[in-house]
Amino acid sequence: MQRYFIDSNVPESQKISIGIPHYHHIINVMRHVSGDQLIFVFNAGETYIVTIEEVEKETISCHLTERLEKTVELPIDVTLACGLPKGDKLDLIVQKTTELGIFSIQPFEAERSIVKWDEKKETKKRQRLQKIAQEAAEQSHRVHVPEILPLLTSKKLLLELAQYTHVFIADEEEAKINEQKVFKKLLNTMKINDKLLIITGPEGGLSRNEVTSYIEKGAISGSLGPRILRTETAPLYAMAAISYEFEL
Amino acid sequence: MQRYFIDSNVPESQKISIGIPHYHHIINVMRHVSGDQLIFVFNAGETYIVTIEEVEKETISCHLTERLEKTVELPIDVTLACGLPKGDKLDLIVQKTTELGIFSIQPFEAERSIVKWDEKKETKKRQRLQKIAQEAAEQSHRVHVPEILPLLTSKKLLLELAQYTHVFIADEEEAKINEQKVFKKLLNTMKINDKLLIITGPEGGLSRNEVTSYIEKGAISGSLGPRILRTETAPLYAMAAISYEFEL
Numbered sequence: 001m002q003r004y005f006i007d008s009n010v011p012e013s014q015k016i017s018i019g020i021p022h023y024h025h026i027i028n029v030m031r032h033v034s035g036d037q038l039i040f041v042f043n044a045g046e047t048y049i050v051t052i053e054e055v056e057k058e059t060i061s062c063h064l065t066e067r068l069e070k071t072v073e074l075p076i077d078v079t080l081a082c083g084l085p086k087g088d089k090l091d092l093i094v095q096k097t098t099e100l101g102i103f104s105i106q107p108f109e110a111e112r113s114i115v116k117w118d119e120k121k122e123t124k125k126r127q128r129l130q131k132i133a134q135e136a137a138e139q140s141h142r143v144h145v146p147e148i149l150p151l152l153t154s155k156k157l158l159l160e161l162a163q164y165t166h167v168f169i170a171d172e173e174e175a176k177i178n179e180q181k182v183f184k185k186l187l188n189t190m191k192i193n194d195k196l197l198i199i200t201g202p203e204g205g206l207s208r209n210e211v212t213s214y215i216e217k218g219a220i221s222g223s224l225g226p227r228i229l230r231t232e233t234a235p236l237y238a239m240a241a242i243s244y245e246f247e248l
Numbered sequence: 249m250q251r252y253f254i255d256s257n258v259p260e261s262q263k264i265s266i267g268i269p270h271y272h273h274i275i276n277v278m279r280h281v282s283g284d285q286l287i288f289v290f291n292a293g294e295t296y297i298v299t300i301e302e303v304e305k306e307t308i309s310c311h312l313t314e315r316l317e318k319t320v321e322l323p324i325d326v327t328l329a330c331g332l333p334k335g336d337k338l339d340l341i342v343q344k345t346t347e348l349g350i351f352s353i354q355p356f357e358a359e360r361s362i363v364k365w366d367e368k369k370e371t372k373k374r375q376r377l378q379k380i381a382q383e384a385a386e387q388s389h390r391v392h393v394p395e396i397l398p399l400l401t402s403k404k405l406l407l408e409l410a411q412y413t414h415v416f417i418a419d420e421e422e423a424k425i426n427e428q429k430v431f432k433k434l435l436n437t438m439k440i441n442d443k444l445l446i447i448t449g450p451e452g453g454l455s456r457n458e459v460t461s462y463i464e465k466g467a468i469s470g471s472l473g474p475r476i477l478r479t480e481t482a483p484l485y486a487m488a489a490i491s492y493e494f495e496l
Contacts, residue, residue, distance in 0.1 A: 072474045099476075100477075100481070101473075140477065140478075184496040229388065230387065240484065240488035240489055243472075247428060248473060
């Protein structure tokens with residue numbers, strides 16, 4: 001998502017007209033129309049969601065819609081559906097993806113997950129992971145603490161996909177050269193406040209059965225580069241790439 | 249670096265003329281000229297460095313220069329100069345940056361490094377880290393094993409900067425909103441086989457003195473997003489972003 005740096009202070013009227021040089025990019029390149037929302041960064045870094053009111057021949061009239069106080073939060077909500085990995089890898093995943101701006105984490109029992117959580121273990125594990133998320137959020141000065149959602153089976157996860165704007169499966173078996181651009185293309189189409197679910201598998205990956213059933217529900221699959229990444233590295237890669245795309 | 253997907257097989261003649269749609273991007277957008285090198289991906293994912301021979305009105309004549317057999321290696325060489333962190337964090341950094349495509353790792357004693365390596369400890373540590381790099385390279389199917397370079401002091405590191413095409417300092421104290429684009433802009437200017445050095449500090453970061461002395465030697469500093477990242481997370485972020493930029 002493109003941020004536009006506006007060389008003025010925040011207008012007291014809460015309205016602003018934009019001409020050259022941003023006009024060309026907003027209208028001709030990004031093809032925005034009335035009603036669309038953009039992010040404007042004013043002097044001193046004050047950041048607002050603005051809504052386009054009217055597109056004229058050389059200017060765009062906008063009004064400020066919402067002040068983004070939390071400039072440390074990503075402009076999209078990212079949830080990680082993480083197939084239960086072995087050992088304490090989930091601790092690392094929760095800590096690092098929290099630092100990297102994740103919104104929530106959805107653990108699920110993938111077909112190839114060796115680890116199982118019974119009810120008692122789940123309660124304990126989720127408490128522990130929630131504490132890790134809390135500490136990592138504080139350490140990285142976030143204003144949102146990611147929620148560790150209740151464990152789902154792989155089939156129950158399927159029923160949750162509809163509540164997300166986009167679902168991306170990080171799938172190494174699909175990692176052929178022509179599919180390496182899928183993730184970048186997806187991020188380029190996303191809008192402010194969109195909800196993205198990223199599904200990563202346990203050691204051994206997702207089963208073909210799982211991937212097919214998610215794709216039938218509208219998910220898309222793609223790779224995270226040409227190298228084989230470990231279970232715990234794929235979520236970190238995805239989150240760093242999202243920050244790089246939306247925040248740098 | 250832009251890869252161009254060419255909808256044909258590798259030409260037997262080792263020569264190829266390119267017209268629409270790539271012409272516009274190569275010549276007008278990227279402003280390439282005769283002698284410049286590009287990456288072409290042919291059918292079945294065969295990837296070559298090609299050199300522009302001649303730019304005509306609507307076509308570009310190129311010859312194939314080098315087959316990139318190692319498509320799992322990044323097209324630029326990235327070295328991480330990592331201020332010695334506490335505990336076993338360097339183990340994690342070496343393992344994860346190797347998975348993410350690093351070329352070599354240069355440990356250095358930063359002014360704020362609490363950990364010190366004497367000669368005996370250095371030998372042992374480097375052997376251990378080299379083994380971690382070897383295993384991670386194998387696991388991620390790489391063809392290059394990153395080298396763990398001999399420990400330097402912060403001052404000695406300064407003398408090494410000249411051998412890199414670009415030096416980037418990941419510096420959180422510089423992480424003001426207007427400097428968030430520095431890293432992305434830098435990556436966008438890089439060319440095939442450029443050598444990039446990324447400097448990250450230990451816990452507590454680099455001293456102002458260190459940052460200033462690196463900048464005097466041509467380094468540039470910038471942030472890796474708006475959130476505070478732990479010592480071991482910054483290198484992973486940088487490497488994932490580089491892969492996202494160059495490989496997806």
